[in-house]
Amino acid sequence: MRPMSIVIRGGRIVDPANGVDRQADLLIEEGRVAKIDTGIASAEKEIDARNMLVMPGFVDMHVHLRDPGEEYKEDIASGTRAAAAGGFTSVCCMPNTHPTNDTRSVTEYIVNRAVEVGVVRVFPIGAITKGRAGKALCEYADMRDAGIVAVSDDGDCVMDSALMRRAMEYAATFGLPVIQHCEDKALANGGSINEGLVATRTGLTSQPGQAESIMVSRDIQLAGLTGAAYHAAHLSVAASFDEIRRAKEKGLPVSCEVTPHHFTLTDEVCASYDTHTKVNPPLRGAEDRDALRAAIAEGVVDVIASDHAPHSLLEKEVEYGLADFGISGLETSLALSLELWREKLITLDRLVELLSINPAKIMNLKAGSLASGMPADVVVVDPEKTWTVEPARFASKGRNTPFTGKELKGKVCYTLVAGNVVFGEGE
Amino acid sequence: MSFSQRHLLDIESLNSEEISTILDLADRFQEISDRRIKKVPTLRGMTVVNLFMEPSTRTRSSFEIAEKRLSADTVNFSASSSATTKGETLLDTVRVLEAMDPSILVVRHSYAGAPHMIARNTDVAVVNAGDGVHAHPTQALLDCATIRKVKGSVEGLEVAIVGDISHSRVARSNLFALPKLGAKVRVCGPRTMIPPGLEELGIRVCNRIEEAVEGVDVVMMLRIQRERQGGTPLFPSLREYSRTFGLNRQNLALSKPDAIVMHPGPVNRGVELAPDIADGDRSVILQQVSYGVAVRMAVLYLLAGSPPVEERPVFFS
Amino acid sequence: MALHEKRELMDAATVGRTLRRLAIEITEREKGVENLVLVGIYTGGVYLAHRLAALINEMEGQPVPVGTVDITLYRDDALEGLPRPVIGKTDLPFELAAKKVVLVDDVLYTGRTIRAALDALNDYGRPRRVHLAVLIDRGQRELPIQADYVGMRIATEDDQSVKVALSEKGEADRVAWLEWKEEKE
Numbered sequence: 001m002r003p004m005s006i007v008i009r010g011g012r013i014v015d016p017a018n019g020v021d022r023q024a025d026l027l028i029e030e031g032r033v034a035k036i037d038t039g040i041a042s043a044e045k046e047i048d049a050r051n052m053l054v055m056p057g058f059v060d061m062h063v064h065l066r067d068p069g070e071e072y073k074e075d076i077a078s079g080t081r082a083a084a085a086g087g088f089t090s091v092c093c094m095p096n097t098h099p100t101n102d103t104r105s106v107t108e109y110i111v112n113r114a115v116e117v118g119v120v121r122v123f124p125i126g127a128i129t130k131g132r133a134g135k136a137l138c139e140y141a142d143m144r145d146a147g148i149v150a151v152s153d154d155g156d157c158v159m160d161s162a163l164m165r166r167a168m169e170y171a172a173t174f175g176l177p178v179i180q181h182c183e184d185k186a187l188a189n190g191g192s193i194n195e196g197l198v199a200t201r202t203g204l205t206s207q208p209g210q211a212e213s214i215m216v217s218r219d220i221q222l223a224g225l226t227g228a229a230y231h232a233a234h235l236s237v238a239a240s241f242d243e244i245r246r247a248k249e250k251g252l253p254v255s256c257e258v259t260p261h262h263f264t265l266t267d268e269v270c271a272s273y274d275t276h277t278k279v280n281p282p283l284r285g286a287e288d289r290d291a292l293r294a295a296i297a298e299g300v301v302d303v304i305a306s307d308h309a310p311h312s313l314l315e316k317e318v319e320y321g322l323a324d325f326g327i328s329g330l331e332t333s334l335a336l337s338l339e340l341w342r343e344k345l346i347t348l349d350r351l352v353e354l355l356s357i358n359p360a361k362i363m364n365l366k367a368g369s370l371a372s373g374m375p376a377d378v379v380v381v382d383p384e385k386t387w388t389v390e391p392a393r394f395a396s397k398g399r400n401t402p403f404t405g406k407e408l409k410g411k412v413c414y415t416l417v418a419g420n421v422v423f424g425e426g427e
Numbered sequence: 428m429s430f431s432q433r434h435l436l437d438i439e440s441l442n443s444e445e446i447s448t449i450l451d452l453a454d455r456f457q458e459i460s461d462r463r464i465k466k467v468p469t470l471r472g473m474t475v476v477n478l479f480m481e482p483s484t485r486t487r488s489s490f491e492i493a494e495k496r497l498s499a500d501t502v503n504f505s506a507s508s509s510a511t512t513k514g515e516t517l518l519d520t521v522r523v524l525e526a527m528d529p530s531i532l533v534v535r536h537s538y539a540g541a542p543h544m545i546a547r548n549t550d551v552a553v554v555n556a557g558d559g560v561h562a563h564p565t566q567a568l569l570d571c572a573t574i575r576k577v578k579g580s581v582e583g584l585e586v587a588i589v590g591d592i593s594h595s596r597v598a599r600s601n602l603f604a605l606p607k608l609g610a611k612v613r614v615c616g617p618r619t620m621i622p623p624g625l626e627e628l629g630i631r632v633c634n635r636i637e638e639a640v641e642g643v644d645v646v647m648m649l650r651i652q653r654e655r656q657g658g659t660p661l662f663p664s665l666r667e668y669s670r671t672f673g674l675n676r677q678n679l680a681l682s683k684p685d686a687i688v689m690h691p692g693p694v695n696r697g698v699e700l701a702p703d704i705a706d707g708d709r710s711v712i713l714q715q716v717s718y719g720v721a722v723r724m725a726v727l728y729l730l731a732g733s734p735p736v737e738e739r740p741v742f743f744s
Numbered sequence: 745m746a747l748h749e750k751r752e753l754m755d756a757a758t759v760g761r762t763l764r765r766l767a768i769e770i771t772e773r774e775k776g777v778e779n780l781v782l783v784g785i786y787t788g789g790v791y792l793a794h795r796l797a798a799l800i801n802e803m804e805g806q807p808v809p810v811g812t813v814d815i816t817l818y819r820d821d822a823l824e825g826l827p828r829p830v831i832g833k834t835d836l837p838f839e840l841a842a843k844k845v846v847l848v849d850d851v852l853y854t855g856r857t858i859r860a861a862l863d864a865l866n867d868y869g870r871p872r873r874v875h876l877a878v879l880i881d882r883g884q885r886e887l888p889i890q891a892d893y894v895g896m897r898i899a900t901e902d903d904q905s906v907k908v909a910l911s912e913k914g915e916a917d918r919v920a921w922l923e924w925k926e927e928k929e
Contacts, residue, residue, distance in 0.1 A: 189658055197624030201439070203539040203561025203599060273540030318516060319538035321559065430828065455814075455831040464867040467817040732823025 004044040005029045006419060008380060011049025015056060016349035017357050017369035026054055028376040031419035035372055047414055047421075049380050055352050056368050057089025057120075057377035057415065059359040062154070062179075062233055062257060062305035063330065065091075065122070068109060069098025074310040074397045076110070077117040079330075082308070082396035084119050084423035086330040087412040089377035090360070090367050091120060095127040096155040102127040102138045107146035119422040120415070121377070123365065125179065128153040128167045134160055137170055144174050149363045152179035154233055157215060159185055164219065168228035177229040177255075177362055182215035182240070183207075183281065192321055194282040198267040204320060209237035209288060212281050216240045220247045223254050231362055232256040234307050236281040238291030245300045255362050257303035260336035261327050261402065263292050269402060275316045275323035276402040279309070296354070297345040303362065304354045306333045310398020328391070328398030335408035338383060342409075376419040385411040430729050434546045434553040437562040438603040446571065446607055452725035453572050453718060459496060460721055470499035470731050473530040477503045478520070479556070481537040485692055486556055486566075489716070490533050493723035499731075502527070521545050530731050534558070552730040560594045566691055567600035569722040571608055573715045574645055577687055582609030587639040587682075589672055590649025590699060591620040591661070597691045598649055602630060615639035616672060619661040636672050640682045647689045648674050648699045665698055675701040679709065687711045747922045750904065753880065753896060754919040756911075762895040763792070766877055767799035769893050774844055777806045779872070781843050785861050786814040786832035788850030791912040792879060796848060811836040813847075818860035840869030846893070850908040852878040853900075855889035880919060882906050 006028040013024050013036055025040040026033065065079040074082075083091045093110065095101030101110065107124050114122035126148035130136045132155065140151060151171050157180065158164045164180075171178045191207030193199050199206035216232055220243055223230035235241065235256050247254045261279060266286050270277045277283060284292075295301045309326025316323050337355060340346050346354070352368075360368035367377055389406045391399035414424030430448045432440065441449075459467055475494045479487055487503065494501045504524060515523075517536070524532065533554045534542045539561035546553040557563040574581050586605055592598045592614050605612050606629060613631040614621065615638070625632055633639040640646050651668060662668050674688065688700070688710045696702045704710060754762065774780050777800060784793030790812050797808040814832035816822065847861055858876060865874065877893035882900040896919075900906065904923040909915040 186659070195623060197627055200622040200624045201599075203559050203596060273543045317518060319536065319544065320540040321538040452831060455833070458834060459817075462868060466867065468863065469817045469822045728817075728823075729828060 004419070006045040006047060006376075006416070007040050007043045008047045008049045008054055008378065008414075009040070011052045011054035011380060013054045013370065014348045014352055015370040016352050017056070018371050020370070021349065026370065026378065028378070028416070028419045031376055033370050033372055033374045033376050033378075036370065047380060051382065051384070052413060053348070053381040053383055055379050055381065056356045056370050057379045057417065058087045058334070058355040059090040059092075059363070059365060059367050060086070060088045060306050060308065060330065060333070061092040061303060061359040061363055063091045063093055063308040064096065064310065064326070065093040065110075066310060067097065067113065068106065072397070073312050073315075076113045076122065077119075078395060078397045079308070079310070080114070080118040080120045080122060081423075082328075082330040082394060084415045084417075085395045085412060086306075086332075087334050087379040087381060087415055088330065089120050089379065089415060089417045090123060090365055092123045092125050092149060092359075092363055094125055094152060094154045096132060100127050100131050101125070101148075102130050102132070104139065104142045104146040107143050107148055111147045120417050123147070123149040123363065125150045125152050125154075127151065128158055128171075128178065129163070132156045134158050134163065137163075137167055140171055140174050140176055144176060148176070149365065150177045150179055150231070152181065152233070154179065154181040157181050157183040157185060161218060161222065165222050165226060168222055168226040168230065172226060172228040175364070177231050179231045179233050180215065180219050181233050182212045182219065182235070184211045184214050187211040187214065192278060192282070193270045194267040194284045196267060196285050198271055198285075202271055202273070204270065207282065209239060209284060212237055213239035213243060216243045220244070220252060220254055223247070224250070224252050227253065229362070230254045234259050234262065234281060234305070235301075236262045236284050236292065237288045241291060241295040241300050245295075248300065255302040255358070256300070257305040257359075258292055258296065258301050259305060259307045260329060260333050263289065263296065263340065264336050265289070265402060273320050274402065275318070275320055276327070276400050276404070278320060278323050278325055279307075279327050280325035293340070293345055296340060301354070302358045304333070304337050305359065306330050308396070308398070310396050311400045312397070316400050326400060327402065328394065328396050328400050330396060331394050332389060332401060332403050332408065334381065334412060335387075335410040338410035376416055378414075378416045379412060380414040380424070381410060382413050383410050385409070387411055433730070434542075434555075435564055435726055435730065436542050436546060436553065436555045438564050438567050438600045438607075439562075441564075441607070443607045446568065446604060449568055449722065449725050449729065450572050450575055452728065453568075453721040456496075456724040456728070457718065457721040459724070460717070465496050466498055467496070468498045469728060470494070470497035470530070473499045473731055474527065475499045475501050475531045475533060475727065476524050476527070476529040477501060477533045477556075478524065479503070479505045479535045480507065480517070480541070481535050481557070483535055483557070485716075486535065489719045490556060490723050493720050493727055496720070497724055497727055497731075499530070499727070502529070517541060517545070518548055521549055525549055525551060531727060554726060554730065557596055560596050560599070562600050563596040564600050565719070565723055565726060566597050567604040568726070569715055569719040570597075570601055570647065570689060570691075571604050572718045572722050573689065573711055574687070576714070576718065577711055578644060581605065584610045584644040585613070585642065586610050586645040586647060587613050587615060587633075587643045588647045588649065589615045589636055589639055589674065591651055592616055592625075592649070593620045593622045595649050601647065602628065613639050613643070617662050617668070636674065636678050637681055640674070640678055640686075643682045644686055645689060646674060646679065646682055646686060650691065650693065650695055651698055669698045673699055673701065674704055676703065679704060689715060692716070745924050746927050747905070748925045750921045750923045752918065753898065753906070753921050754917075756917040759879075759917040759919065762879065763795055764799055766893050766895060767796050767803065770796065770846055770877060771800055771804060773892070774846070774875070777804050777808050779843050780846065781809045781811060781838055782846050782848055783811045783813050783836065783865070785847060785849040785857060786812050786834075788908060789848040791910050792850055793848040796877065809838050811838065813861055813864050815857055815860035815864050818863045820856060820860070834864065836868050840865065840871045843871045845871045845874045847874060847876045848878070849876070850879050851906050852876070852881045852889075852891050852894075853884060855885045855887035858889050859887055879908060880906050
């Protein structure tokens with residue numbers, strides 16, 4: 001696609017990386033941000049952004065594209081289309097594919113495939129251990145050369161402390177952040193939902209919040225020991241945020257993310273046995289959910305990431321105990337996050353930090369900013385547009401969401417990657 | 428008579444009037460079981476399918492007898508609910524059974540929520556005969572029926588439930604049913620077997636059986652679920668369990684002199700119940716089995732026939 | 745539409761006389777009270793069965809056993825309509841074999857209740873014979889069933905009904921013929 005010159009006209013440009021929050025026009029030339037000003041002359045393409053928000057494209061640093069291996073659930077084409085629909089111009093995809101992304105060749109496949117069919121930027125995350133089995137390290141250097149931006153065994157947790165230490169040190173050698181899915185497997189014991197009154201009432205197997213926070217605590221201490229850049233994925237319990245807060249106070253290089261379903265729902269919704277509520281870590285009780293929201297407001301949380309985990313009927317239309325964990329979240333992420341802004345927990349600047357600037361920084365990506373010369377990865381959002389969640393209309397193959405039928409406010413109107421409209425009219 | 432539910436999935440969704448309706452009906456059906464011709468034609472020509480995805484002889488036979496005494500045709504479909512023998516999914520199995528046009532599906536499954544999933548996906552009435560550790564509503568109903576028969580009323584009684592509460596669907600269903608009928612419940616067992624949140628539900632948790640049975644009207648003993656324990660062990664040995672939490676003549680003496688002893692069966696003699704108690708004069712275990720058929724007949728009678736629509740006037744001639 | 749009274753069929757005195765006549769007829773045709781039992785159909789026939797037994801006892805100086813039978817589970821429309829009706833107690837405190845049973849009901853209409861009562865009795869035993877006594881026969885039979893002892897015969901239509909009030913239920917003895925009519929504004 002030949003990049004043309006585009007003016008995004010009359011929107012509220014929110015670009016906290018450059019201290020910008022004003023109504024203005026944004027000019028894109030040759031795939032890059034040219035300038036932000038009022039009264040820019042008309043260009044080859046006009047995008048009317050009056051009453052809209054214009055922000056740097058969002059970066060989702062935790063998605064599962066299921067490609068290679070489970071293309072019936074999602075593939076790089078459909079997954080990136082879903083990302084574009086959600087306002088994400090970059091995604092980082094987890095390595096729990098089939099085969100696992102634990103070698104250069106799988107990384108290369110993903111990178112090349114994304115070039116062929118992907119509509120947004122795809123940055124692979126490599127596995128920490130071979131096969132994510134928690135035993136042997138992967139060739140981080142080789143994989144980094146092929147394009148990984150971080151390592152994680154997400155889906156699984158590296159239980160062995162000695163191995164986790166070495167993985168952190170080795171990853172730090174190549175400047176790769178280590179992302180951990182924090183779950184003490186023995187304590188969690190495969191529990192389907194949060195341990196608490198809902199589990200007692202429903203008879204569903206459960207895992208206590210400590211299964212997560214114990215791991216966070218251990219990992220933070222290892223981060224202190226090794227000096228590695230450590231990122232805790234999808235945190236969900238108050239105790240975990242306490243650990244992160246203390247670590248940040250000590251100046252340790254730790255960061256953390258939360259998902260929209262964890263700051264919106266509680267385990268009460270699991271009482272219906274609807275498998276669309278089954279996710280790992282599980283939805284928690286109201287106290288933990290409220291502590292999570294407070295942690296976002298306070299600044300302890302760095303990133304909102306969807307943990308987009310598409311599944312098909314095969315995995316979800318079964319008994320709750322047998323269903324796979326996961327929610328298809330790329331396309332509801334923004335609207336749910338905007339709720340936090342409407343409820344005055346965060347400012348729009350902070351929203352952009354959570355969705356764009358911070359994930360870009362943690363993963364060392366050139367994104368999160370609309371400074372002149374930056375790639376024109378831009379999202380135009382109508383914050384007032386109401387819509388109802390209809391999974392059948394998702395771009396993602398994954399229809400598994402607990403938000404079916406929910407009325408949300410806030411929708412992506414246009415997503416541009418390198419100046420090309422990948423979502424919206426005229427794509 | 429108030430009962431307009433389409434399914435019987437758990438006790439939580441019943442109010443006390445609905446429970447009383449079932450118990451009152453059960454008294455009538457007990458009369459049928461007591462006479463020579465133990466049959467009424469009420470469900471004649473209807474098919475009831477017993478979909479038991481978890482082995483059971485007692486509950487299934489009880490349902491079968493209840494179905495036959497109502498003149499229904501019974502079909503037994505057993506399979507394993509273990510994930511390793513997955514072939515047909517549960518919903519596929521249900522659709523196959525639906526094609527045989529049954530009036531009622533009686534479902535037992537080892538995963539909590541399975542009957543609820545089935546109920547969401549079929550027009551046939553569903554009776555939960557036990558789903559994982561979640562619920563066993565007909566067991567709780569027959570337990571309440573037994574207590575009511577022997578004590579006159581459930582209201583105001585103190586009931587102790589002793590055993591592996593965490594893994595017992597019988598305990599859970601009784602924990603909900605008994606307070607709805609006005610009884611006070613205490614539970615007892617090693618802490619490893621007590622699930623969180625019971626105090627919030629108004630249930631007292633006791634650490635020793637002596638404390639639990641003191642002054643109670645009913646002692647309900649649960650079977651130690653050996654077959655459900657996977658992973659980390661919850662208690663060190665049956666010897667220690669039976670010495671600390673087993674019911675015997677000495678600790679039973681702490682309850683009221685006319686207290687009754689109940690057990691859903693089958694009894695692990697010598698583990699949770701001393702043999703002389705299991706067969707003693709305070710035990711109502713066999714009555715539980717007898718009322719089980721009557722209660723199940725009542726449930727099947729209420730669920731058979733057309734689904735609840737707006738109330739149609741009933742004219743008597 | 746509401747139920748209005750078309751006319752009174754029996755006042756308290758008439759009810760009393762009719763029952764006495766029925767008691768005499770029964771004793772006459774059944775040739776005394778030996779092996780005689782009265783079985784009231786729940787609910788309408790129960791009080792009447794007790795009254796007839798008392799009247800017969802007065803005349804013959806012998807108690808007549810009374811039982812009740814509930815036919816809810818034997819109805820041919822048992823599972824239609826909600827909520828389900830209350831099932832009454834069936835109490836037959838005697839063996840049926842060799843007994844002369846007189847079934848008692850308040851109103852005989854389609855005959856389906858009687859058919860169900862016969863099926864119910866059948867599951868308790870095999871009586872020597874079964875006769876039927878009713879206070880009112882309102883006609884409109886749907887089955888070939890007739891009463892042996894009838895208090896009063898009337899010919900009703902579909903949109904009508906018969907109400908039997910008895911002092912045991914807290915109202916004065918009275919039988920009324922009712923019909924559905926448009927409400928007059």
